[in-house]
Amino acid sequence: MAIEFKNVNYVYQAGTPFANSALTNLNFKIQPNAYTALIGHTGSGKSTILQLLDGLIKPTAGQILFDGHVIDNKTPQKDLAKVRQHVGIVFQFPESQLFEQTVLKDVMFGPQNFGKTPMEAQKLAEKALKLVNLPAEYWQKSPFDLSGGQMRRVAIAGVLAIEPQILILDEPTAGLDPVGRKEMMTMFAQLHAKQNLTIILVTHQMEDVAEYADDVLVMAAGKLVKHADPQTIFADEAWLQEQQLDVPHAVMFRNKLVAQGFDLPKNIVNVEQLAKSLQVKLRGDGLNE
Amino acid sequence: MSNMIIGRYVPGNSIIHRLDPRVKLILSISFIVLIFLANNWLGYVVLGLFTLVAVVSTKISLAVYLRGLKPVLWLIIFTIILQLFFSPAGHVYLAFGPFTVTDMGIINACYVFLRFVFIILMSTVLTLTTPPLALADALEYMMKPLLKIKFPVYELSLMLAIALRFVPTLMDETVKVMNAQRARGVDFASGSIIKRSKAIVPILIPLFVGSIQRAIDLGDAMEARGYQGGENRTKFRVLKWQRRDTVAVLIFVCVLVVLIATRFII
Numbered sequence: 001m002a003i004e005f006k007n008v009n010y011v012y013q014a015g016t017p018f019a020n021s022a023l024t025n026l027n028f029k030i031q032p033n034a035y036t037a038l039i040g041h042t043g044s045g046k047s048t049i050l051q052l053l054d055g056l057i058k059p060t061a062g063q064i065l066f067d068g069h070v071i072d073n074k075t076p077q078k079d080l081a082k083v084r085q086h087v088g089i090v091f092q093f094p095e096s097q098l099f100e101q102t103v104l105k106d107v108m109f110g111p112q113n114f115g116k117t118p119m120e121a122q123k124l125a126e127k128a129l130k131l132v133n134l135p136a137e138y139w140q141k142s143p144f145d146l147s148g149g150q151m152r153r154v155a156i157a158g159v160l161a162i163e164p165q166i167l168i169l170d171e172p173t174a175g176l177d178p179v180g181r182k183e184m185m186t187m188f189a190q191l192h193a194k195q196n197l198t199i200i201l202v203t204h205q206m207e208d209v210a211e212y213a214d215d216v217l218v219m220a221a222g223k224l225v226k227h228a229d230p231q232t233i234f235a236d237e238a239w240l241q242e243q244q245l246d247v248p249h250a251v252m253f254r255n256k257l258v259a260q261g262f263d264l265p266k267n268i269v270n271v272e273q274l275a276k277s278l279q280v281k282l283r284g285d286g287l288n289e
Numbered sequence: 290m291s292n293m294i295i296g297r298y299v300p301g302n303s304i305i306h307r308l309d310p311r312v313k314l315i316l317s318i319s320f321i322v323l324i325f326l327a328n329n330w331l332g333y334v335v336l337g338l339f340t341l342v343a344v345v346s347t348k349i350s351l352a353v354y355l356r357g358l359k360p361v362l363w364l365i366i367f368t369i370i371l372q373l374f375f376s377p378a379g380h381v382y383l384a385f386g387p388f389t390v391t392d393m394g395i396i397n398a399c400y401v402f403l404r405f406v407f408i409i410l411m412s413t414v415l416t417l418t419t420p421p422l423a424l425a426d427a428l429e430y431m432m433k434p435l436l437k438i439k440f441p442v443y444e445l446s447l448m449l450a451i452a453l454r455f456v457p458t459l460m461d462e463t464v465k466v467m468n469a470q471r472a473r474g475v476d477f478a479s480g481s482i483i484k485r486s487k488a489i490v491p492i493l494i495p496l497f498v499g500s501i502q503r504a505i506d507l508g509d510a511m512e513a514r515g516y517q518g519g520e521n522r523t524k525f526r527v528l529k530w531q532r533r534d535t536v537a538v539l540i541f542v543c544v545l546v547v548l549i550a551t552r553f554i555i
Contacts, residue, residue, distance in 0.1 A: 016356070018297075056468050077478055089472045096462070097469035099494035109491070113474025144498060158473060 001067045001086060001165045001198060003053065004029040008062035022048040025063070025224045028201065030215070032280065033129050035192050037209040037230075038202045040219030041244040046202050049219070050168050053200065054089045055080035085114050088164030092171050096153035098143040103129070103154050106143055110162040121161070128161035129154075149180045160191075166198040168193065173205070185212065210234065210248040212268035218243060226260075231267040250274045299417045303348040306418045309534045310427035316541050317415040323545060324404050331551040333403050339544050340407050343414050357413040358406065365405045372398040420451040426526055443519020451507070459496070466495045 008026040013019050023045045030036050030080070051057045051274050052064060055071065058080070064071040066083055071088060091097070100106035107125035116124065129139060132153040137281060138146060143154050156172065169188065173181040189212050191197045209216060209230055216233045219228040222242050233241070234247045237255060247255070250271045255263050264281065268274050300306075305313070327333050344354055358365075375387075377396030383390040418426075429446035436442050439555065470491045477488050 016353075038311045051468065054472050056471055080475075081476060084472055084474065087472075089469075091465065091469050091472075094469065096495050096499055097466055097473075097491075098499075110473035112475075162473065 002032050002242075003067070003166070003198075004065040004066075005052075006063045006065065008052065008059045008064060010045075010052065010057065011060045012048075014060055021222060023052075025258070026224055028217060028227050030198065030223055033192075033196045034215050035102070035199045035213050036201070036215040036217060037213035038200060038217045039162045039204070039206075039209060039217065039245060040225075044219040045222040046146045046219055047170065050089060050170055050200075050202060053166070053168055054087045055083035085162065086164055087168060088159040088162055089168040090156055090159050090170060090172050092174060093152075094159070094172075095148065095151035097155055097158070098151060099244075101142060102140050103134070103143050104139045106154060107158045107161050110158055112177065114162055124161045124163065125157070128157040131160055132157045133183065149176060152176065152180075152184075164197070166200065166262055168200045168202075170202045171204070172201075173203075188212070206210075206234075206246055206248040207250075207270070210250065234269050235266055290301070297416065298420050299349055299353070301348060301418065303346055303418065304533065305343065305347045305414060307533065308418075308421040308537055309530055310419050311528060312429055312529075312534045312537050313415050313419055314424065314427045314431070316537065317411055319541070320411050321408055323548060324407055326545075326548050326551060326552070327400075331554065332548055333400065335544065335547050335551060336407055337403070340410050344410055347418050349417055354410055354413055361405070361409060365402060368401050368405070369398045372401050372502055398493055404415055421456070422450060422526070425450040425453055426528055430528060441519070443522070447519060455503070459500070462498060462499055463492065466492050466499075 005026045005028050008023060009021070010023040011019055011021045026049070038049065040046055048057070049180055052059060055066075058071065058075060059072055060073060062072070067086075069079070069083075071080070071083065098106050099111060102126055104122065107128055108121040111121035111124045112118065126139075129136075134150060134153045134157065138150065143151055146154065152172075159167070167188070172188070173184055176184065184209060188199060188201075190214075191198050201213065202209065213230055216223060216226075216228060216230050218233065226241065234251045237247050237251070240247055246252075248269060250273070251269060252266045254274055262281065264274075264277055268277055324336060327336055344351070373390060373394050376389070376391050376397055381389055381391050419427075425446055428449060429442060432440070432442045432446065470488075471477065475488050475491055477485065478486075480488075
């Protein structure tokens with residue numbers, strides 16, 4: 001499912017003294033089955049884009065082409081609801097959206113809203129709970145009795161249960177411990193690889209961008225300032241710092257090695273690539289001696 | 290919610306902005322009482338001029354005030370219609386069944402309309418130019434005499450200050466939870482009343498749970514910083530009475546005198 005933004009503008013509280021322009025002239029296209037990372041410092045308009053992508057708000061001006069359907073200022077709410085069925089969004093700290101008596105019921109809530117029968121919803125819920133790796137002994141418990149990390153899993157399962165084709169993740173690992181973080185990111189990567197899910201990830205973790213994304217959108221002050229693959233984005237450390245962003249540690253390390261006279265390729269963005277090229281380099285040097 | 294003007298603060302640096310919040314609060318309350326003193330057109334002209342001067346001197350665009358009137362428009366129209374059609378006294382212009390339109394009815398309807406508009410404009414002046422925390426300070430100061438009858442003034446004003454501080458936070462939280470549930474297929478905008486009120490549950494429960502958690506965290510954080518109760522604390526924001534506050538009170542007293550005079554002139 002492709003999404004295209006055409007000259008999209010968004011103004012909060014348009015026409016009031018509190019009017020506040022969040023996005024100006026946004027143009028980009030997200031290819032089906034792409035893993036896109038959306039980066040930019042706080043207040044650059046990332047969250048507004050997410051809400052537009054999920055049809056929670058309508059653009060003030062411009063169009064969003066959603067798999068051929070046009071969404072603009074005049075699109076009725078009913079059509080937006082159809083968009084939401086195909087887009088799942090995991091908001092920041094999603095555990096604050098839990099409300100049902102049991103974990104299972106909460107996960108079933110989404111599918112049931114989109115017209116699934118309780119039987120179907122339960123199947124989808126069980127599938128989603130297995131995906132997020134929550135043991136079955138928790139399924140009949142109250143979500144408020146779980147630990148923070150487990151609550152997060154339940155909330156994410158609640159989104160996965162609606163079987164979206166596009167999954168939007170707004171800092172899904174914020175506040176998790178390193179193990180939980182790794183587990184969750186791996187799970188999303190697997191969903192992307194195995195179920196052809198289109199993923200849009202908002203994050204401040206450049207490591208995650210380098211590791212998983214194949215397309216990066218850089219936002220600054222409501223504008224799209226760069227749209228490229230991670231290699232191109234991370235090639236210019238000085239420019240990123242101007243945007244109050246950073247390069248991943250692997251790139252930082254590579255740049256330091258290059259400054260010390262090492263000759264390493266430019267397209268290194270993660271640890272694995274760094275290790276490989278170092279291996280090649282050291283072996284090659286060894287052979288030369 | 291974004292259309293609500295009443296209760297919002299617009300930062301600025303006008304004369305009204307710089308007035309002591311106590312003065313603004315007391316004068317606004319007295320103004321509401323004052324309005325009922327006017328019983329003829331001259332009185333309403335005086336009040337209208339005073340309101341206009343207050344509104345203009347806030348240096349906030351008139352459109353903002355008009356938008357503040359919008360939510361109560363229906364209430365105003367309803368009251369006017371009641372006054373217009375159900376005043377039996379005075380010269381009758383029109384009569385059909387229980388409905389009568391009389392000259393007294395028309396005049397009363399105009400007065401009620403003006404009263405509504407003045408009260409709303411003045412309270413909007415108060416809230417647009419006074420930060421909520423300053424209002425809480427003013428209230429605390431004014432409740433001080435109640436300490437003599439063992440009324441928990443400090444506790445109440447602390448609760449008020451905390452409540453005011455968390456209004457925007459809770460609003461953000463509400464929008465966030467609503468969005469999250471909408472993304473999961475909840476429809477708040479259509480369906481029967483029963484269906485719509487059922488759709489509130491997935492918002493209310495997370496909000497309650499979040500508020501309780503926040504209250505626990507805030508209580509712990511306050512205790513960790515040595516809070517032990519309201520008695521014997523010093524204040525960071527000290528309210529200072531200045532000359533412009535005296536001037537404001539004097540102007541108000543003048544209006545009061547003129548208004549009482551109008552009752553005898555006509």
